[in-house]
Amino acid sequence: MNNHSILRVVSKFMIPFILLFALYVQFHGDFGPGGGFQAGVIFAAAFILYGLIYGIENARKVLPATATRLLLAAGVLLYVGTGLFGIFMGGNFLDYNVLAATAVGGQHLGILLVEFGVGTTVAATMVTIFFVFAGQDF
Amino acid sequence: MILFLMAIAAFGIIKLRNLFAVVMLSGIFSLLAASLYVHLTAVDVAFTEASVGAGISTLLMLATLAITGEYEKKHTTNNLFPLLIVVVTGAALIYGTLDMPLYGAANAPANLHLIPRFIEQSGTEIGIPNIVTSVLASYRGYDTLGETVVIFTAAIGVLVLLGRGRNRWRPGISADAPSKDEENEV
Incomplete structure (x- = not known):
């Protein structure tokens, strides 16, 4: 899609806002609709748009295959790690009350970390699936 | 009204043989489902449905179409037995909902x-x-x-x-160029 100059310019203009909106959905999920799943998908959509307009090779330069694979595992590990840290601090698995000085503070921290883990894995998954599908050279 | 539109979309998905149109219709179906969830004031679910169902999965299906091809094969097998299973399962599910409390019942x-x-x-x-x-x-x-x-x-x-x-296991490659094993045999 190298000759579609309108698409190139508009997408270049849109991508930062899509990423920003994804981060807003991610970290505003405690207060309004949204959360890790939706944020991850929107975040991935920005990279997929870039890949569609500028080609998979260029998108892979921004986000190499090793990086997506690492993020894929890092999200799940962050989730499980938050749960295990609860055990380490003397609570149950995924018990956030013990993570901070107060129970409510612990819940805030736990939910933030867990949602971030979900968002990371979902974004990495969507990017991986699309790039692997689109990178097929049949 | 939304349910009626969803039924039209579902019927179109079943009937059409052009897979490109089917993918677009399933995206529309997801968007209608999302507006249904908004109507039921389930905003979080609607948000997920709109971004995942209407957005990403439509995109992934299009990427799949680029690999597989645009038209569905015509199949001539007898559809009567699958239809019977679907009708019986659907009837059982509807029978199961009869005992459930009404939506929003206090x-x-x-x-x-x-x-x-x-x-x-x-x-x-x-x-x-x-x-x-x-x-x-x-x-x-x-x-x-x-x-x-x-x-x-x-x-x-x-x-x-x-x-x-993936090339190691892809059969199409070895047809054009001899694979490593064949070379060793020669």
């Missing part, structure tokens, strides 16, 4: 125990305004962990099937 078990508990206690226990997030990430943290692992597994599955090193 004396439904969920509205008597769980929902008041979450609405009244989550403010002091969790302290965040969005109760959906409290339930999703804290009260039902195990479920969400399971969902995350499912998504992780999906990515691993795609990588194993289509990812790097």
Whole structure:
């Protein structure tokens, strides 16, 4: 899609806002609709748009295959790690009350970390699936 | 009205042989479902449906179409037995819903125990305004962990099937150029 100059310019203009909106959905999920799943998908959509307009090779330069694979595992590990840290601090698995000085503070921290883990894995998954599908050279 | 439009979209998905149109219709179906969820004031679910159902999965299906081709094969097998199974299963499911409480009924078990508990206690226990997030990430943290692992597994599955090193097992390659094993034999 190298000759579609309108698409190139508009997408270049849109991508930062899509990423920003994804981060807003991610970290505003405690207060309004949204959360890790939706944020991850929107975040991935920005990279997929870039890949569609500028080609998979260029998108892979921004986000190499090793990086997506690492993020894929890092999200799940962050989730499980938050749960295990609860055990380490003397609570149950995924018990956030013990993570901070107060129970409510612990819940805030736990939910933030867990949602971030979900968002990371979902974004990495969507990017991986699309790039692997689109990178097929049949 | 939304349900009527969804039925039209579903019928179109069944009838059409052009897979490109089918993918577009399934995206429209998801968008209609999302507006249905907004109507039921389930904004979080609507948000997920719109971004995942109408957005990403349409895109992934289009990427798949680029690999497979645009038209569905005509199949001539007898559809009577599958139709019977679908009708019986559907009838059983509808029969099962007859015992369920009406939507939004005040004396439904969920509205008597769980929902008041979450609405009244989550403010002091969790302290965040969005109760959906409290339930999703804290009260039902195990479920969400399971969902995350499912998504992780999906990515691993795609990588194993289509990812790097796929050429070694792809039969189409060895037809054109001799594979390593054949060369060794020569």
